[in-house]
Amino acid sequence: MLGELGIPFTHRFLKEKLNTHPEPESLLAISDTLAEYQIESLALQLGEEKLDQLPLPCVVQISQNPFPYFTCLSQVAEDWVEYLDEKGKLIKQHRKDFVALWTGVTLVVEKGEHSGEPGYSLRRKEQLIFQSLLFLLGAVSSAWIIGVLIGLDYNSSYSFGVIALLILKIAGLSISTILLWSEVDKKNAAITQFCGGGDQTDCNSVIDSFSFAGLISLGNLAFAYFFASTTLLLVSSFSASALGLMGLLSYSSLAIIPFSLYYQGVKLKKWCRLCLWISEILVVEMAVSQFLLPDLGWPAFRELGLFSFVFLASVLAWISLKPYLMAQKELYATKSKLTKVLSNRELFDYFLSTSRQITSNPEGLGIFLKGANPKYHVLKVCNPYCGPCARTHPLLEQLYEAGNIDLQIVFVPGGGDEVRLKTIRHLLGIASQGNLEQTRQALDDWYSQEKKDYEAFAANYPLNGELASQESNIKSMLDWSEKEKISHTPTIFINGYELPSTYAVEDLKYVLN
Numbered sequence: 037m038l039g040e041l042g043i044p045f046t047h048r049f050l051k052e053k054l055n056t057h058p059e060p061e062s063l064l065a066i067s068d069t070l071a072e073y074q075i076e077s078l079a080l081q082l083g084e085e086k087l088d089q090l091p092l093p094c095v096v097q098i099s100q101n102p103f104p105y106f107t108c109l110s111q112v113a114e115d116w117v118e119y120l121d122e123k124g125k126l127i128k129q130h131r132k133d134f135v136a137l138w139t140g141v142t143l144v145v146e147k148g149e150h151s152g153e154p155g156y157s158l159r160r161k162e163q164l165i166f167q168s169l170l171f172l173l174g175a176v177s178s179a180w181i182i183g184v185l186i187g188l189d190y191n192s193s194y195s196f197g198v199i200a201l202l203i204l205k206i207a208g209l210s211i212s213t214i215l216l217w218s219e220v221d222k223k224n225a226a227i228t229q230f231c232g233g234g235d236q237t238d239c240n241s242v243i244d245s246f247s248f249a250g251l252i253s254l255g256n257l258a259f260a261y262f263f264a265s266t267t268l269l270l271v272s273s274f275s276a277s278a279l280g281l282m283g284l285l286s287y288s289s290l291a292i293i294p295f296s297l298y299y300q301g302v303k304l305k306k307w308c309r310l311c312l313w314i315s316e317i318l319v320v321e322m323a324v325s326q327f328l329l330p331d332l333g334w335p336a337f338r339e340l341g342l343f344s345f346v347f348l349a350s351v352l353a354w355i356s357l358k359p360y361l362m363a364q365k366e367l368y369a370t371k372s373k374l375t376k377v378l379s380n381r382e383l384f385d386y387f388l389s390t391s392r393q394i395t396s397n398p399e400g401l402g403i404f405l406k407g408a409n410p411k412y413h414v415l416k417v418c419n420p421y422c423g424p425c426a427r428t429h430p431l432l433e434q435l436y437e438a439g440n441i442d443l444q445i446v447f448v449p450g451g452g453d454e455v456r457l458k459t460i461r462h463l464l465g466i467a468s469q470g471n472l473e474q475t476r477q478a479l480d481d482w483y484s485q486e487k488k489d490y491e492a493f494a495a496n497y498p499l500n501g502e503l504a505s506q507e508s509n510i511k512s513m514l515d516w517s518e519k520e521k522i523s524h525t526p527t528i529f530i531n532g533y534e535l536p537s538t539y540a541v542e543d544l545k546y547v548l549n
Contacts, residue, residue, distance in 0.1 A: 412442070418448075
C-alpha cells in the first residue's frame with residue numbers, strides 16, 4: 037500500500053506498528069498504522085456496483101479458507117482486477133471471480149501533503165550505513181575467495197573438486213541458517229510456504245521433535261558443521277591437510293543420513309525438505325572428496341583444532357543467542373497484549389479517576405483548539421523548546437484531527453529566557469488572529485523543526501500588534517502552572533485529571549478514539 041502511494045518507509049518501523057497494535061490482524065490495525073504515516077482512511081462496506089468508483093490503491097478483504105485476509109487492490113479494469121494474493125504475489129483475476137471472493141469490506145485511503153513515516157530520514161540513514169557495511173563485508177569476502185581460487189591449478193580435477201566443495205559448503209551453510217531461523221520464527225511465511233505442500237511435509241514438526249538434552253538441535257549441529265568447514269577452508273587457503281579433514285568428516289557425517297531418513301519417514305511420518313537437502317549435500321560432499329580429492333592424507337593437528345574450536349563456538353553461540361532472539365520475537369506479541377490492556381476504556385477511566393486533579397480553572401489560558409465532536413478535553417502543559425513536547429505534538433494532533441478531543445495548550449517558558457518568551461508570545465499571537473488552520477500549521481511547523489530557529493519561524497508568520505497583547509496571557513499561564521505545581525513538561529491532563537504514569541501519550545490513540 038505504501039509503495040503504491042509512493043510513501044518512503046522502513047520495514048522495521050512498519051512491522052513494529054502493526055505487530056504491537058492491540059488487534060494486530062484487524063482492519064483497525066491497518067487504519068491506525070496508516071494514521072502514523074498521516075494517511076487518512078475510511079472503512080466501508082460496498083457492493084460490486086461501487087467497484088469502479090474506488091480510489092486506488094485501497095485495502096479489500098478477500099474470503100479465503102480457513103480465514104479471510106486483507107490485501108491491496110491496485111487496479112480495476114472492465115474485465116479484470118489486480119491485487120496481491122494471500123502469498124503476497126501480484127495477480128490478475130477475472131472481475132467476476134474477484135467479486136465472488138470479495139467480502140465488500142474496503143478501506144479507502146488518501147495521502148496528504150505531509151504524509152510520511154515519522155523519523156524516516158534518521159532510520160533510513162542507519163539502514164544505509166548497515167547495508168553499506170554488509171556490502172563491504174561481502175565484497176571483501178568475495179575478493180578473498182577469488183584470490184585464493186585464482187592460485188589453484190585449473191587444469192586438474194583437484195581445483196575443480198575444491199571449487200565444488202566450497203560451493204557445497206556455502207549451500208549447506210545457507211540451508212542450515214534457514215533451519216536455525218525456523219527455530220525462532222516458526223510462522224515465517226517464506227519458510228512455511230517452502231516447507232508446506234502436504235500432510236506429510238512439515239519442517240517445524242521434524243525440527244522440534246529431536247534435540248540433544250533439549251538444548252542442541254540438529255539445525256544447530258548442521259550450521260556449526262558447515263560454518264566450521266567453510267571457515268577452515270578459507271583460513272587454510274584450501275590446504276591439503278584441511279581438505280583431508282573435510283574428506284574424513286564427509287564419511288563420518290554420512291552416518292547421520294540413515295538415522296535422519298528413518299526418524300522422519302518411519303517414526304514421525306513427516307518430512308522436512310530442508311533436512312533432506314542437507315542430506316543430499318552431505319552425499320555429494322562425500323562423492324567430491326572420494327572422486328575429485330582422493331589421497332590427501334591425514335589432517336594436521338592445527339586444522340583439526342581450528343575446526344573443533346569454530347564448531348564448538350558456533351554451537352555455544354547459538355545456545356546463548358537463541359533465547360534473546362526468541363525474546364525479541366515474543367516482544368511484539370507481549371507489547372500487543374499490553375496495549376490491549378491499556379486500551380481498555382474502563383481500566384483507563386479508573387486509573388484516570390485516581391490521578392491528580394486540576395484545582396484551578398485553566399479556561400482561557402494558552403491556545404484552545406475546539407474539536408468537531410469532542411468527548412474529552414486534553415490539556416497539554418509544554419515548553420516550545422522541549423524535545424518530548426515536540427514528540428507528543430503530532431500524536432495529540434492526530435487525536436484532534438479525528439475530532440474526538442478539545443486540545444488546549446498551556447505554555448511555560450522553562451527558565452524564562454527571552455528567546456523562549458518570544459516564541460511563546462509569537463505562537464499565542466498567531467492563535468489570537470482566530471485562524472484555526474493557520475494556528476495548527478504554525479504549531480506543526482514549529483514542533484517539526486529539528487533545530488528550533490525562532491527568527492526563521494517569525495519571518496514565516498509575521499505579526500504586528502498581536503505580540504504586545506500577550507503579556508497578560510503569559511502571566512496567567514505562569515501563575516496557573518505555579519498553583520498546579522507543574523514540575524515537568526509535557527504534563528497532560530484528560531478531563532481535568534493528570535494522565536496516569538502507567539500510560540504514555542502514544543496509548544491515548546487507543547483509549548480516546
